[in-house]
Amino acid sequence: MTEKRLNLIIKVENRIQVREMTKAKILILFFSLLLFCLIYDSPTAEQLRVDQQRIQEESIVINVEVPVRVFRGNQFVDDLKLSDFEVTEDGIPQKVEAVYLIKKRSIERREEERSFRPTTIRNFFLIFEINEYMPRLNEALHYFVLEVLKPGDNLFLMTPLKSYRLSAQAMEARPKEKILEQLKGLVRRDTLIGSAEYRSILSEMEALAKSLAQLVSGQASLPAGSIDSPLMTMDNLESAGEAPRSFDEQLQRYVELLGRLENLRRVDEANFLAFADFLKNMAGQKYVYLLYQKEYIPKIDPKILYQYIEMYQDRPDIYQTINGIFEFYRRDVSLDTEKIRQAFCDSSISAHFMFITTPKKDLAGVRSDEQVDDIFSAFNEIARASGGFVDSSSNPASLLMKAIEASENYYLLYYTPTNKERDGRFREIKVKVKLPDVRVIHRQGYFAR
Structure with missing residues (x-):
């Protein structure tokens, strides 16, 4: 091997050694820096906890x-x-x-330290809890459809029979006049059908209360010695071809009707809470307008019931039946109004409760008492919690107009x-x-x- 070639090989080997040493130094430097970071920049357990909490707060901020x-x-x-x-x-x-x-639906003015994106889409809920259709309801619907409802709004209609939804798209595709006529027809038909049993029960209770009052006042009489003899005061039953009922049968029938009426008008707390949850998950602004017809329950005057107790002291069954009637009259509201209030606060709605008043019937021995404590307590809490409107009038159009202007x-x-x-x-x-x-x-x- 020549000297030149030998020197060349030595130079090449020296270069390789230098390169290897350089790589080693780079690796040493890299790991040194990594160790330095781990020692001096590694967060403590407390720092990690604080950082994690900050990240969570930023991601779930309310x-x-x-x-x-x-x-x-x-x-x-x-x-x-x-x-x-x-x-x-x-x-x-x-x-x-x-x-x-x-x-x-328009944002007229804004003042922001931080920008938000309000949703002003309107969702209207018209709820009719009525047992008879009144001509002035036409005025209320006329005002709402022609003056209030606008393109882009959603409408939910709840009648005594069914619930309906008119979407924003459906409303834009049809003339308002046709929508109005359809809504009038639905509310009228559903009220007649959906409240038929309720009206029938009230009518029969009124006749029974009147009959029992007439009997004790002497306007109707029983043959001596027989409290089971027929009473001839139930004209509506006789005209229908039915045999007149005895005193016992009338009293028992009245109690039965009280029970049926209680079932029909029972307010289910679970339904209230489910409705609140449904509203909470709905985007946009939510307006609930409940038109509720005041209820007058025909009650036998307590004085007359006490007279019956005196007359039939030897009949514990009659005493027990009459005592049951008193218990129905004194029944307390069982709703948890505070729970309902909180649920509707959480749903962020504007709720308005409107009582439609109707004249009471004055009958001798019969008291027509309002039966609204349970409904009123629940909806009054809902309206109060949501910043809503509560009022009463015989004019539903006026009530709805006031509620909408207030909201x-x-x-x-x-x-x-x-x-x-x-x-x-x-x-x-x-x-x-x-x-x-x-x-x-x-x-x-x-x-x-």
Whole structure:
């Protein structure tokens, strides 16, 4: 091997060694830097916990939307600014980050420290709890369809028989006049069919109460010595070809009808809560208008019932039957109104409860008492919790007009609660306005879920 070639081989080997040493140094430097990072930049367990909590809070942050309506007298106040509102959650002050003035479906004004995207799509629920169709209901529907309902709105109609939905797309495809006529027909037909049993029960109870009152007052009499003899006071039954009932049979029949009426008008708490849950999951603004016809139950005057007890002291069965009637009259409301209030607060709706009044019938020995305690307590709580409207009148069109005027203009307030824990508990919201002599109604709370 020549000297030249030998020197060349030595040089090549030296270069390889240098390269290998360089690679080794680079690897040493890399691992040194990695070790340095692990030693000096590795977060502690506490730091990891804080970072994880921050990430979770950022990903599940709750933005609370609070519809607020402010009135001076009956006039909506529409010139309020973000700084005019004060919001507390469970008594703790919250920072209002945005306020939007909404009129019908339009955002008229906005003031934002942080941007939100309010949904102003309107979902209307018209609920008719009535036992007879009145001509003035036509006026109410006429006003609602022609003056209130707009393209893009959704309408849900609930009658004594069925529920219907008119979607925004269906409404845009049909003239309003045709929609109006169809709604009138549905409400009229469903009221006649759906409330037929209710009206029949009330009519028979009225006749029985009148008959029993006439008997004890001496206007009708029984043959001496027989309390089971027929009474000839049930003209409506005789005209129908039925044999007149005895006193025992009339009393038992009255109790039976009380039970049937109780089943028909029973308010199911589970249905209330399911409706609230359905509303909560619906996007947009939700307006519930319940038109409820006041109920008058024909009750036998207690004085007459006590007279029967005196007359038939030797009949424990009659005493027991009459005592059962008194128990029906004194029946308490079994609804958990606070639970219902919280559920409808959480659903973020605007609910309005309108009593349609009808004249009472005055009959000797018969009391026509209002039977609305259970319904009123539940819906009054729903309306109060959602910032809604409660009123009564014999004119349903006037009631609906007032309710809509009270609800179509409002503010939407947004805040991020200081308590970000999702513990499932109910949080109470209170809104104040820095103005004197105003009435503030608003959503009263939500569940932190």
